[in-house]
Amino acid sequence: MRVGPGAYLLLSALLFGIGVAGVLIRRNAIVVFMCIELMLNAVNLSFITFAKTNGSIDGQVLAFFVMVVAAAEVVVGLGILVAIFRKRSSASVDDVNLLKG
Amino acid sequence: MLAATSAEQAELVVFIVLAPLAVVSALGMVLNRNAVYSALLLVVNFFCLAGFYVLLEAQFVAAVQVIVYAGAIMVLFLFVLMLLGIGNEEVLKETIKGQRPAAVLLTLGLLVALVGALLAGVFDAEPGSLAQANTGGNVQAVGRLLFTRYTFAFEAAGILLVVAAVGALVLGKRQP
Numbered sequence: 001m002r003v004g005p006g007a008y009l010l011l012s013a014l015l016f017g018i019g020v021a022g023v024l025i026r027r028n029a030i031v032v033f034m035c036i037e038l039m040l041n042a043v044n045l046s047f048i049t050f051a052k053t054n055g056s057i058d059g060q061v062l063a064f065f066v067m068v069v070a071a072a073e074v075v076v077g078l079g080i081l082v083a084i085f086r087k088r089s090s091a092s093v094d095d096v097n098l099l100k101g
Numbered sequence: 102m103l104a105a106t107s108a109e110q111a112e113l114v115v116f117i118v119l120a121p122l123a124v125v126s127a128l129g130m131v132l133n134r135n136a137v138y139s140a141l142l143l144v145v146n147f148f149c150l151a152g153f154y155v156l157l158e159a160q161f162v163a164a165v166q167v168i169v170y171a172g173a174i175m176v177l178f179l180f181v182l183m184l185l186g187i188g189n190e191e192v193l194k195e196t197i198k199g200q201r202p203a204a205v206l207l208t209l210g211l212l213v214a215l216v217g218a219l220l221a222g223v224f225d226a227e228p229g230s231l232a233q234a235n236t237g238g239n240v241q242a243v244g245r246l247l248f249t250r251y252t253f254a255f256e257a258a259g260i261l262l263v264v265a266a267v268g269a270l271v272l273g274k275r276q277p
Contacts, residue, residue: 024204
């Protein structure tokens with residue numbers, strides 16, 4: 001029996017769903033960030049699966065760029081988080097409600 | 102012929118071991134109340150994904166996954182976790198009423214749509230091979246593509262990283 005692309009795509013969909021649920025449910029901003037990383041990784045898995053299915057490397061290069069953007073995002077996001085924590089000493093996403101109407 | 106089938110069997114075994122581990126570690130990350138355990142479970146998940154990348158003939162991306170994600174990014178996460186202190190428990194009170202059940206329902210809907218599309222055969226394809234594209238090694242193939250067709254994107258990624266580093270410095274600076 002062979003592991004087809006379908007199995008990898010199914011796994012990728014599952015991981016993406018778990019990431020979405022985490023972002024919606026968790027209130028700790030750092031864990032929300034981790035869930036975003038999980039979603040990015042799930043999409044990377046799809047990219048690399050499709051790269052193999054199409055017999056071309058382009059998908060792998062795209063996954064590489066996704067990683068670069070994820071690294072930049074984490075650096076700036078955690079910087080913002082630390083800055084907010086200094087002001088409010090809380091890492092909960094519900095405490096940042098200054099712009100609430 | 103025999104070698105090909107044994108390679109396929111090895112792929113199947115590795116997949117059967119890694120796939121549940123990846124799903125369980127992701128679920129554990131979302132459900133665990135301690136953020137440090139969440140981070141460590143995410144590292145397990147990243148290693149599983151690196152294994153899948155090797156199975157999918159993407160050795161370079163697998164190495165980058167371990168070095169950049171499991172190495173650099175997760176260390177950054179743990180560093181910030183320790184910096185902010187982990188004593189304060191997450192509040193379980195809902196700010197918006199009925200948000201959690203709604204979130205679970207919406208996620209299930211998304212999963213039904215995605216899995217339904219998969220089962221309907223939208224993405225049905227033969228399991229191709231990268232043997233031709235990977236001639237001379239996967240790293241060489243990726244590098245060749247990165248410095249020919251994607252040179253502009255590569256340079257832009259470099260600028261993006263520099264801007265992100267400068268931005269983090271400015272954000273982290275203590276205001277006088």
